[in-house]
Amino acid sequence: MLVAMLILGISLTGSAQDATALKYAATINAQDLEKHLTYLASDELEGRDTGEKGQKLAAEYLANFYQNLGLKGPVDGTYFQKFNLASTSFPEVTLTVGKQKLVNNEDFVFIGDGSMKKAAKADLVFLGLASEENMKKVDVKGKLVGLWAIGARAQNVVSDIMKAGAVGVIVVTMEGQANFDRLAGRYKSLSGRGRLGFEEPTKQEPIFLVSSDKMAALFATPVEVLKEAAKNNPESIKAQKASYFVKKETKIVPTENVMAFLEGTDKKDEILVISSHYDHVGINSKGEINNGADDDGSGTVSVMEIAEAFALAAKDGKKPRRSILFLNVTGEEKGLLGSEYYSNNPIFPLANTVNNINIDMVGRIDYEYQNAPNKDYVYVIGSEMLSSHLKVINEYNNITYTNLILDYRYDAEDDPNRFYYRSDHYNFAKHNIPVIFFFNGVHDDYHQPTDTVDKIEFPLMTKRAKLIFHTAWDLSNRENRTPVDGTNTRTER
Template sequence: MWIKTIKGLGIFLTFSLLLINCQTIQTALENALQSISLTDFKANIQTLSSDEFGGRAPATPGEEKTVNFLQQKFAELGLKPGNGDSYFQEVPMLAMKVEPTAKLRVFKKPTTLEFNFSQDFMAWTLRGVEESGFDQADLVFVGYGIVAPEYNWNDYEGVDVKDKVVIILINDPGFETNDPNLFNGKAMTYYGRWTYKFEEAARQGAKGALIIHETAPAAYPWEVVQNSWGGTNYTLASEDNNMSRCAVEGWLSLEASQKILETAGLNYADLKQKATQPGFKGFSLVLQASLHFKNDVSHVTSRNVAALYEGGERADEVIIFTSHWDHFGTDPSLEGDNIFNGALDNATGTAGLIELARAFTNLKQKPKRSFLFLAVTGEEQGLLGSQYYATHPLFPLAKTVAVINIDSLNIWGPMKDITVIGYGLSQLDQYVEEEASKEGRQVNPDPTPERGSFYRSDHFSFAKQGVPAIYFSPGVDHVVHGKKWGLEQRDKYLAANYHKPSDEFDPNWDLSGAIQDLQLIFKIAYRLSEEATFPNWNEGTEFKHLRDQMMGIND
């Protein structure tokens, strides 16, 4: 009898100890969550987006202030340098600025059309040269400028564009037709992004590539194009001085494009409709064009900021938080307010990194895995800092569990939902769903997939290498005002403030929703840190074979 009693007592004590341990862990997690400080979060957004930081452009005094500020904050929280004994990863770049007096001229005897820089077109070169352009180059319309074997699509088939200038539609055929069987329907694929179109034009041997701008398929108005490419442009430095790129890359305003096509005897709307049809082939416009500009070019070094919170028994396995610290700096040519403060985009996300670091350093017991807090440069110029890290990783990608990207946090208050850009692509969805459900929140995909957000922020640089990555975006179903109101706030910001000097800190922002999202992200990341598994991409996604190869998984 006494043996049974002792056994029963042992089971009871074991169960009690497990219960106490669980309660202790839960209490520690709650304490860490509560350490995410609204006051500090708000203050750091204000500092990063202040005029003193000058718009945080790479390789400017604004960068110096920004990266030193972040280093100080991470060091104060007890995080270690993420790159040996340094908090910085140097990113070699070329910085280039085109003279704004450049003119684009289009010829069809006896007619000559002349277009003005900024008003009618934006153009630049990513080549490290002091002058660039083209002279009497043939213009070729190549539809959407896509070569996609998996969709049986090739806009360049049968057309010679070597040393010619291609004119390209933005987005992809699925957007225009809304046909779910054409590409990805309304949702943009990578083939719809301007980055892809310039890359493909260069592969085809084109001398220049000009994309026709339309607000809806581009997802932003012409003013955003002017602000995004009108100042200093940056690209990663390369061994060939980027001579493999087109001599000229740029945008045409819709009005300028229509004039050019009318001169060729073509109607823009009819041409666009034809370009959506399978089997469309590019063709010469029987027009020539000339454009020359001087290019102020210099080799510069920007920096990613990398701070490490080292884990316990599996410290060599790393979960990366990313957020870009950069914006567009200051444009002296603008009258009045000429500082692109980038408060929402992305001082909020950068300040959010600091708060997540604060939460993890407030845990009494270290997580099993490590965390890298990575504030990257050059996102606004084409994901440059994250691209550089992903191809020059400080920690092996095969030991990188996941990437969680934060770009523009919620400024509109608490939401009933959370948006995951890339929802449905990876096993990370399950973690988000389970943690969100505990809070009674819905997990939703991107409400505007036609804008191509999955390809427009830093998680994509890691996805291209095979690392599972997700990007959290604010929900839209406001607790008080509902979904319609939430979507309206997004659209208002995009129209009024996105990539404009007016993206400034507003003391009337309701940042409680951002804190809510940061706490959810913390819970998801903590769960990942305590497991031994490595999430993967879902079957059928374009990135899964890369992760499988990386992890040595056989088909």
């Protein structure tokens, strides 16, 4: 790291501190963070579910805040990038195999697409693993296909089988009935709300997820026998007669990204994007509000405080050289939808977007650090993939100003949690924009009604926000933009 800093002309001495940056970083404080978060994570906002009343109230709060700071609304003079999503529900889905009539969201979970006028019939064949050898042994064309996709990228495997001519798929992706039951319970609680996404033409792709035990029952074969057959001799498993039906309903859901713009000086055509998602998961099936204080109320109020620090500097004649877009996106919890929409419909050209700093959950202490003697940490993800400079710049600012533990454990390409793919920086990185993602890790309150303001570590969150501000100040004022001299090796979610 020292060598890299010297190459970039960065000093490690205390005199390297920028007095102006320190002055405005000091405006980021725990009291303001708590004030904003207390509102955004309040019951009044009902969990900020995408397209719902609480999300709209949060959007108005953010826009009013940015307007009061004197920041510009960059979307035809407004702070809202409005767009439509489609809420798709399947009020009736049936699946019968032999004489077994399965129950939706108990015996199976429907994860596909389709809209049918009447039930269809097909042979259910067992393919097991989607290997070339198995594909030669089992004819899948025109068939409903049983897949054993434990440990595989099920989405890719299912796609390959459908392309091979299958009419549908019944797939096992996990071991253990208890794991499946938890998933089915979650789908059942969400079934009345529909799946939110971009409107697309209907695909006749009936895809059913079942447990390993249920798959064995469908083929009247013990689990261990079926598991062995999946590897080498799937043709030994007798085909079954099946029928299925899918009814689909779609409604349009308007929503909006919120953004504010600070124009730079001599490098104003180059844009630094500082982002968070301000949506959460709403109200659960028991009527309990998921307030989302950490996820991602913490990131959202951090963006607000960082925006205020830059706005105050600008009022004092200390504008950044590059322009900054403060971007609060919607629909992250539904599949990174708001950031996907922005990256496909950018307000400022992506070619001019120099970096994305993304903040998602920075208010808590996770399992790994809850018993650590030093809890002043933050996870940093994605910072060295596309630019050799970005990680070094962030580390320099940390050494100079905040002295946090920068933990890179979740930056590994084989991270089983796949955190890199689960927040909004992904939709900038896929366009080869160098990104850096700040994250505090997961805890027992993740996506639970217990993710509340009283559990936020405001002093630690303040320190994390100050690090992000200093890194943003550096990136927006340095002579050269960070080079794109790396390769995006993580292009597929």
